[in-house]
Amino acid sequence: MPAGIFRVCFVVIAAIVNHPLLFPKENITVPENTEEVIQKMKEREENLRLERLKLEQEIAVQEMLAKSSEKATEAEEQYMHDPLSWNFWTALSLVVFLLIELWRQDYQEGMWQDYSNEEDENAILGKAFKGVVLPDKVTLANFYERCIQNVTSEIARNRELVEGFADDLLEALRSVCNRDADMEVEESIGVGSMYENWRVHKPLACDFIVPFTPPEPYCFQLETWHSGESVPLDKQGYGLIKICRADENSTGCICDKTKLGEDLLCLLHSKMNQSRHNNHMEDLLCYNDSRYLDGDQVMTWFQVALTKAWNKISHKYEFNLTFSLLESPGALKIKFRSGKTIAFNLTPVVQYADSDVYFISHFPCSDLAEGSTSSIHWFLTFAVYEKRYIQFVSKILPANSCHLSCLQILAFLHGKQCSLTGPSSLTNYHLKTVMLHLLQTHPSSNWAFGYLEARLQDMLKFLEKSLQEKRLYHFFIGNRxxxxxLGIPVVFQKAEPMNLFRPFVLQRSFYRKTMDTFHEMLRNTSTLINEYTMHVPMGRATPLNKELL
Incomplete structure (x- = not known):
């Protein structure tokens, strides 16, 4: 190796020394045929250059062979001395590669499918809200009073009328049902925006959930997604309701161990033996040959029962009652002779243990019906706790706080935008979840009505960030x-958080449509507010304006 380097250096030095332009030989007489001499010197120079390149290539090849042989020897020695270390690093490399591949696939799922230019997509995400200028406090207050507050004033009147009629209808339903074979219906519970005082869209429909239980000797055995292997992992937030007989889990009756007289009968077993011959309930409400409660069967039973109940009491009222949505168990509409209509929903549910969590099969407005699922999977609704939490927080917040006002304005703007560009997968339940998260993170003093503009900006920013990340956690599940x-069951507080935006990861077309609608709403916010706001004359101030001035 040193000899080769020495040869290269010698050739280079010789070429430099013999170059006629660098070291001309002054004492030598230049021959007459100068051009011929110059040509020979150029040929010699070219030959020296070629020889130098050839030597450099030979040295490079020798160096590469030497290095490769040394590395192979070292690797072989290391493998012979420590094969476990080599296996460990190989396995670690494979794991890292798999993690990177999984992350890449997940990242690609989160990208918009229709955007081919990544820079264009990054320019859109995260910058939509920066260019939005919301109206000032006085304009927002005028908009809220003119467009929203007048609408919500009708809630109390409708709610009082519907509550009385719903109680009468359910009482008639109990009287027409067979108590030995049909489900037993309990008192209704008012939930939703009408009972949380933020409903803005017409029709102003009251939502009621109606708990029901099976007749004796049956009972419900409830299975949530974290309580057993029977519920698939992709059904997070869902559960199964199994119908069992009460005697299946009993240790036995005393009549089995005691000899009764011929003229004596066990009242328990005599009743159960009679019910064994009546399989009407199982055949009607179970899914195929299984023992799981079928939501579609329950819907059919409930609609038939409501029809019978209305036929019994219809003579007492001067209006008609019809089903407004056949896909929902109890979406009803009262129609007066004057043409006025009032809508309300009665939805059968199953209570979870002794809590206020309920299994629900159908949602009246499809606010949570994200994606398709089988009819035996029932969603868990925390509607009662949501109403209770809003009432709890309202006692802590300043008087005339703006939390419900922000939610109403946002729901109003989104509803108007959907009427212009078509429906999106973003629902009012998502908007309410955003408000609940911000209520927990912001101090109560920051929710005074004077902060209406700031809190509305916070909700829009939070919603935009959640949509970009495709992640909006359920407020009660996993929230410790x-x-x-509130009395939230501990099992749900300790559960893994549930992402309400998970369908956006799997359904890219819905996600793109939702993002387009949201960005369009942001761009049209000022226009929509100014269009629907009735200007207040100069020198005249409303109560809300007086508070802001």
């Missing part, structure tokens, strides 16, 4: 910072 006064 809830007040103990």
């Amino acid at each position: 910072n809830l007040p103990e006064e």
Whole structure:
């Protein structure tokens, strides 16, 4: 190796020394045929250059062979001395590669499918809200009073009328049902925006959930997604309701161990033996040959029962009652002779243990019906706790706080935008979840009505960030910072958080449509507010304006 380097250096030095332009030989007489001499010197120079390149290539090849042989020897020695270390690093490399590949696939799922230019997509995401200028406080207050507050004033009147009629209808339903074979219906519970005082869209429909239980000797055995292997992992937030007989889990009756007289009968077993011959309930409400409660069967039973109940009491009222949506168990509409209509929903549910969590098969407005699922999977609704938490927080917040006002304005704007560009997968339940998260993170003093503009901006920013990340967690499932006064079951607080935006990861077309609608709403916010706001004359101030001035 040193000899080769020496040869290269010698050739280079010789070429330099013999170059006629660098070291001309002054004492030598230049021959007459100068051009011929110059040509020979050029040929010699070219030959020296070629020889130098050839030597450099030979040295490079020798160096590469030497290095490769040394590395092979070292690797072989290391493998012979420590094969476990080599296996460990190989396995680690494979794991890292797999993690990177999984991350890449997940990242690609989160990208918009229709955008081919990544820079264009990055320019859109995260910058939509920066260019939005919301109206000032006085304009927002005028808009809220003119467009929203007048609408919500009708809620109390409708709610009082519907509550009385719903109680009468359910009482008639109990009287027409067979108590030995049909489900037993309990008192209704008012939930939703009408009972949380933020409903803005017409029709102003009241939502009621109606718990029901099976007749004796049957009972419900409830299975949530984290309580057993029977519920698939992709059904997070869902559960199964199994119909069992009460005697299946009993240790036995005393009549089995005691000899009764011929003229004595066990009242328990005599009743159960009679019910064994009546399989009407199982055949009607179970899914095929299984023992799981079928939501579609329950819907059919409930609609038939409501029809019978209305036929019994219809003579007492001067209006008609019809089903407004056949896909929902109890979406009803009262129609007066004057043409006025009032809508309300009665939805059968199953209570979870002794809590206020309920299994629900159908949602009246499809707010949570994300994606298709089988009829035996029932969604868990925390509607009662949502109403209770809003009432709990309202006692802590300043008087005339703006939390519900922000939600109403946002729901109004989104509803108007959907009427212009078509429906999106973003629902009012998502908007309410955003408000609940911000109520937990912002101090109560920041929700005074004077902060209406700032809190509305916070909700829009939070919603935009959640949509970009495709992640909006359920407020009650996995939230361990809830007040103990609410009485949330610990099993749900300790559960893994549930992402309400998970369908956006799997359904890219819905996600793209939702993002387009949201960005269009942001761009049209000022226009929509100014269009629907009735200008207040100069020198005249409303109560809300007086508070802001």
